[in-house]
Amino acid sequence: MQKYLGFQVMNPVLVKEFRGRMRTIKTPLLLAIYLLVVGGITFGYMYLRYSNQVFFRPGESKELFLILSVLQLILIGFVAPGLTAGTISGERERQTLNILLTTHLSPTKIVLSKLVSSLAFIGLLVFATLPVYAIVFLYGGISPGQLVGVFVTYLVSMLLFGSLGMFCSAWFKRTGVSTVLAYGLSLFLLGGTAILTLFLSEYISMYQYRTYGSHVGFPEIFYFAALNPVMNLVSVFEPSVVMLGQSNGTSAAQAIPIQPTLYYALVYVPVSALLLFFSVRMVSPVKKKLFRKAAR
Amino acid sequence: MIRTVNLTKRYGKFLAVNQLNLHIEQGSVFGFVGPNGAGKSTTMSILATLMEPTSGHAYVGGFDVTKDPDKVRQLIGYMPDFFGVYDNLTAVEYLDFYAGAYDIPKEKRPALIQDLLELVNLSMKADAYVDTLSRGMKQRLGLARCLVHDPQVLILDEPASGLDPRARIEMKDILKELKAMGKTIIISSHILPELAEMCDTIGIIEQGQLIALAPVDQIASRVAGHRVLRVKLLERAQEAYDQVHYLEHVTNADVQENTLLIHYTGDEAGQVALLSKLVQNGLPVLSFAEEAGNLEEVFLTVTKGVGS
Ligand SMILES: Nc1ncnc2c1ncn2[C@@H]1O[C@H](COP(=O)(O)OP(=O)(O)O)[C@@H](O)[C@H]1O
Ligand SMILES: [Mg+2]
Numbered sequence: 139m140q141k142y143l144g145f146q147v148m149n150p151v152l153v154k155e156f157r158g159r160m161r162t163i164k165t166p167l168l169l170a171i172y173l174l175v176v177g178g179i180t181f182g183y184m185y186l187r188y189s190n191q192v193f194f195r196p197g198e199s200k201e202l203f204l205i206l207s208v209l210q211l212i213l214i215g216f217v218a219p220g221l222t223a224g225t226i227s228g229e230r231e232r233q234t235l236n237i238l239l240t241t242h243l244s245p246t247k248i249v250l251s252k253l254v255s256s257l258a259f260i261g262l263l264v265f266a267t268l269p270v271y272a273i274v275f276l277y278g279g280i281s282p283g284q285l286v287g288v289f290v291t292y293l294v295s296m297l298l299f300g301s302l303g304m305f306c307s308a309w310f311k312r313t314g315v316s317t318v319l320a321y322g323l324s325l326f327l328l329g330g331t332a333i334l335t336l337f338l339s340e341y342i343s344m345y346q347y348r349t350y351g352s353h354v355g356f357p358e359i360f361y362f363a364a365l366n367p368v369m370n371l372v373s374v375f376e377p378s379v380v381m382l383g384q385s386n387g388t389s390a391a392q393a394i395p396i397q398p399t400l401y402y403a404l405v406y407v408p409v410s411a412l413l414l415f416f417s418v419r420m421v422s423p424v425k426k427k428l429f430r431k432a433a434r
Numbered sequence: 435m436i437r438t439v440n441l442t443k444r445y446g447k448f449l450a451v452n453q454l455n456l457h458i459e460q461g462s463v464f465g466f467v468g469p470n471g472a473g474k475s476t477t478m479s480i481l482a483t484l485m486e487p488t489s490g491h492a493y494v495g496g497f498d499v500t501k502d503p504d505k506v507r508q509l510i511g512y513m514p515d516f517f518g519v520y521d522n523l524t525a526v527e528y529l530d531f532y533a534g535a536y537d538i539p540k541e542k543r544p545a546l547i548q549d550l551l552e553l554v555n556l557s558m559k560a561d562a563y564v565d566t567l568s569r570g571m572k573q574r575l576g577l578a579r580c581l582v583h584d585p586q587v588l589i590l591d592e593p594a595s596g597l598d599p600r601a602r603i604e605m606k607d608i609l610k611e612l613k614a615m616g617k618t619i620i621i622s623s624h625i626l627p628e629l630a631e632m633c634d635t636i637g638i639i640e641q642g643q644l645i646a647l648a649p650v651d652q653i654a655s656r657v658a659g660h661r662v663l664r665v666k667l668l669e670r671a672q673e674a675y676d677q678v679h680y681l682e683h684v685t686n687a688d689v690q691e692n693t694l695l696i697h698y699t700g701d702e703a704g705q706v707a708l709l710s711k712l713v714q715n716g717l718p719v720l721s722f723a724e725e726a727g728n729l730e731e732v733f734l735t736v737t738k739g740v741g742s
Contacts, residue, residue, distance in 0.1 A: 150530075150531050150532075150534025150535050153531070153534065154523065154531045158520065158521075158522050158523065233517050234517065236479075236482075236484050236512075236514055237517055237532075237579070238535065240484065240510065240512045241536055423486070424483055424484075424485075424486055
């Protein structure tokens with residue numbers, strides 16, 4: 139099985155990446171900055187919010203939890219492509235990719251190892267913020283199901299943004315270009331999709347007023363809204379978010395056609411797989427023909 | 435061991451390798467000589483399964499480089515003309531990484547790495563970070579890297595370029611050792627003399643075409659007795675050419691403005707006769723000098739027409 143996946147738990151690329159990553163000053167620095175940002179905003183918010191209150195309300199802790207989660211998601215959206223956007227192009231620029239490709243390591247193995255090592259590092263970042271979560275969780279108001287929802291969204295997002303950076307890195311020769319494009323695309327995923335969805339929702343409402351004289355609703359907006367990572371994550375706490383008031387008379391919870399987190403995974407896991415597939419193809423020097431040409 | 439059949443590579447419209455036919459026997463050392471841009475690196479990348487030919491075929495150990503790249507990779511050790519090393523790895527870790535990439539079991543690696551470092555005279559740098567090594571050392575470490583999986587075939591693209599004379603000699607000694615180990619080696623250079631003493635066969639490539647190919651020992655003796663006579667005339671150089679080019683021992687003659695270059699393989703008496711013939715025919719000979727043949731020029735003359 140491992141052989142077919144072209145992957146082993148500890149293969150040399152992983153070992154080297156981990157070793158290299160743990161040896162530079164960049165790693166603890168990035169970890170420290172990350173914790174400072176997440177912790178600083180959370181505790182800053184708590185301080186401002188609660189410093190003049192005598193007791194806490196669970197509902198407000200939920201709000202804080204939501205802010206913390208969204209913040210972390212956006213950070214994943216920026217750290218993941220940043221880490222992967224230089225992996226393949228970096229090897230190219232360092233003139234080490236060719237050598238690597240003449241070894242027994244398959245392009246699949248190279249790409250997946252690089253992805254896993256980057257994701258493991260983001261995993262470390264997220265894991266390191268657990269104490270912050272624990273403190274917020276202590277205030278109550280969050281169900282374990284919601285917690286699972288948040289972390290599944292994180293996992294899928296890490297895969298998605300990581301694959302996106304990987305794809306750019308395999309596509310472009312220069313790390314600079316690859317990084318800019320990867321950030322552009324993740325910015326679009328994080329913000330662009332939300333703006334487009336809002337526009338679409340507004341347009342449909344307007345259209346319905348004009349044609350039917352009333353607002354009929356457009357529950358299908360869910361399929362667009364839930365594609366936005368932030369809206370999807372918020373829907374773990376506030377399901378109505380992904381309906382944008384287009385529930386068609388029924389309540390938002392009833393109108394949601396499929397569990398948002400599940401939908402998110404069902405769309406983006408295959409998208410990531412496809413991005414990785416094309417990354418591997420772009421890295422392979424001698425391409426296996428997708429469709430064997432008829433013998434001439 | 436290595437065979438190419440009408441190997442052709444185009445970059446867009448540019449023809450980098452043109453109908454190249456090579457055959458390299460097992461255990462022999464093939465010197466691939468040509469000026470920069472001749473297509474040596476391109477050919478070697480194709481052999482190393484890093485590039486697909488536009489047309490034609492290349493085989494290593496009987497395996498087609500595009501159909502069976504995995505089998506070919508098992509057989510070859512490839513050293514590109516330019517390669518980088520990872521920073522923040524020591525020489526031992528560097529080799530350990532590639533040993534892992536070749537699926538060499540962990541317990542076998544320490545002894546193997548020690549042997550390799552010894553072979554390339556880097557034992558004392560075992561724990562040094564690779565980015566602190568000198569260019570010559572990096573080049574030797576790269577050679578050790580090619581050898582981790584004990585390949586039968588070595589594809590070395592200008593391994594001595596950019597090295598100082600001392601480092602060149604060290605590199606040459608290591609290569610001789612590898613030759614003695616029975617490896618099939620294809621090695622490129624833009625300088626012929628650098629390769630002549632260690633190769634069994636030399637092929638010269640220019641503008642993507644193989645223009646000469648010959649076993650070194652077969653031509654060595656002929657190269658040894660080969661001189662170039664430089665005859666400077668006041669005028670009528672072409673007339674002088676007509677007088678000498680058909681003579682015995684004149685393998686080639688060339689007119690460059692008022693100078694006649696004669697590739698000559700005869701003895702000294704013949705050389706005197708040649709000069710007096712020119713003078714007796716009333717040609718205004720200004721000077722007459724003998725120069726040691728440029729090995730490359732000589733090689734081309736000797737092997738004229740072999741490749742085409
Ligand atoms: N990727 C490429 N794209 C376009 N032209 C290239 C590329 N690589 C090499 N060339 C051209 O092909 C020719 C042969 O290059 P190369 O094989 O590197 O020659 P050599 O190694 O003999 O110096 C050169 O003229 C070079 O400019
Ligand atoms: Mg070259």
